Amino acid sequence: MDEYQSLSHTAWDCKYHVVWIPKYRRKTLYEELRKHLGQIFRELAMQRESKIVEGHLLVDHVHMLISIPPKYSVAQVVGFIKGKSAIHIARSFLGQRKNFTGHNFWARGYFVSTVGKDEKMIREYIKKQETEDRRLDQLHKFK
Numbered sequence: 655m656d657e658y659q660s661l662s663h664t665a666w667d668c669k670y671h672v673v674w675i676p677k678y679r680r681k682t683l684y685e686e687l688r689k690h691l692g693q694i695f696r697e698l699a700m701q702r703e704s705k706i707v708e709g710h711l712l713v714d715h716v717h718m719l720i721s722i723p724p725k726y727s728v729a730q731v732v733g734f735i736k737g738k739s740a741i742h743i744a745r746s747f748l749g750q751r752k753n754f755t756g757h758n759f760w761a762r763g764y765f766v767s768t769v770g771k772d773e774k775m776i777r778e779y780i781k782k783q784e785t786e787d788r789r790l791d792q793l794h795k796f797k
Contacts (some may be wrong), residue, residue, distance in 0.1 A: 674764035681713040717780045
């Protein structure tokens with residue numbers, strides 16, 4: 655554990671590997687949308703005093719290594735990021751009006767795993783995920 659973060663009475667290092675998908679695993683995270691989502695996720699995480707340490711957007715899922723303070727649950731932060739980003743996508747890219755809730759973009763669940771001492775391995779996994787997905791897609795084309 656290289657560095658601990660702190661709140662007023664707490665020192666902590668809580669990192670999680672989180673993965674989620676668009677609804678129906680549609681391949682919707684591309685080009686224009688992909689350029690903006692990373693920044694949107696970072697800003698939303700900061701609103702919950704969290705930090706995205708590593709992240710990667712693939713066409714059909716999102717991987718991130720996120721540091722969340724112990725005063726928030728993982729469900730609170732991930733739910734907030736997914737919900738607010740869906741609203742932003744609906745307003746900015748799908749032309750929806752003010753009161754649209756964004757409930758049709760992300761699938762309901764997500765995968766989460768605590769990181770602990772495997773942080774370096776998880777960072778490498780996230781970085782190499784796009785290359786691995788392309789390789790697997792090529793293998794499936796020949797079946």
